[in-house]
Amino acid sequence: MADIDVVLLTANKYLDANKQGPIVQNVRLEDGLVAEALENEGLRIDIKSWADKNFDWSSAKYILIRTPWDYFERSKEFLDWFDSASRLSTFINSTQLIRWNFNKSYLNDFNKSGINIPQTYFISKGANLSLKEAVKKAEESFGRNCDTWVLKPCIAAGAFNTFKFSTSEVDVYEKRFNILIGNADFMLQAFQESIVTKGEISLVLFGSTFSHAVHKQAKQGDFRVQDDYGGTVKIYDATQNEINFGLKVINACEELPIYSRVDIIEDNDGCLALAELEIFEPELWFRFQPESAGKLAKTIKKIYFS
Secondary structure, eight states: OOSEEEEEEEOHHHHOTTOOSHHHHHHHHHHHHHHHHHHHTTOOEEEEETTOTTOOGGGEEEEEEEEOTTGGGSHHHHHHHHHHHTTTSEEESOHHHHHHHHSTTHHHHHHHTTOOOOOEEEEOTTOOOOHHHHHHHHHHHHTSOOSEEEEEESSOSTTTTOEEEEGGGHHHHHHHHHHHHTTSOEEEEEOOTHHHHTOEEEEEEETTEEEEEEEEEOOTTOOOOSGGGTOEEEEEOOOHHHHHHHHHHHHTSSSOOSEEEEEEEEOTTSOEEEEEEEOSSOOOOTTTOTHHHHHHHHHHHHHHOO
């Protein structure tokens, strides 16, 4: 019989008392809010690192992936752990959804189902092409030329190994590109100018219920909206049109996520577009809306413990 109802999954660095700093403090605060909310629902909670080799994962009924934010630097190791743990416990969201959401090639599935995404060209690991050739193929697939690009890994978080360049700078980035695609799948996207002019909106949903939203804005001279890079994050009053777009996204999934974060932007044609759907390990900004941790806890209690 499982001793723990829900394990909140994190990374070693957030459990290390010697580690400090704003990001670490935010993680501890928000994981603490979720743990407290679940305990208020009468559930037994623990917080563990996915890399804890001494923990018996079969002792947990459910695992809620929260902040394992070193997984993309050790993706094979993490996936091996995930496969093993999924045989011993049950994940919230489901293992099927998590595996699908782990690689950002899922954006192509949304594109095929009619959800607007930024123009994207997917490049498989080990692809035998230069960056110049990739840009040409991307433009052919888009049906238009592009002046500015973003290259990002399909498995990553927090703008890891993500860079922006202009078409005129292709030769400068050829060597770096060849090294990167030798190790991982990548996607080449037309840079969306609204990222720097208007920022990005993140909608947080529990099941099909909208909870709250934040607005993320890059610092002057940068395009990365993450606060790790000096971006600002603040609570945001989402419009009904934006909320409806978020609901359209999650309803296009094969199954409804228990929790999700829908990141949306305005594309270069002035239309709402899906930047990312996070149902694996999203930051949900409970520090801006502490009562929303209770909404998540009640959703989990109702679905898994009724």
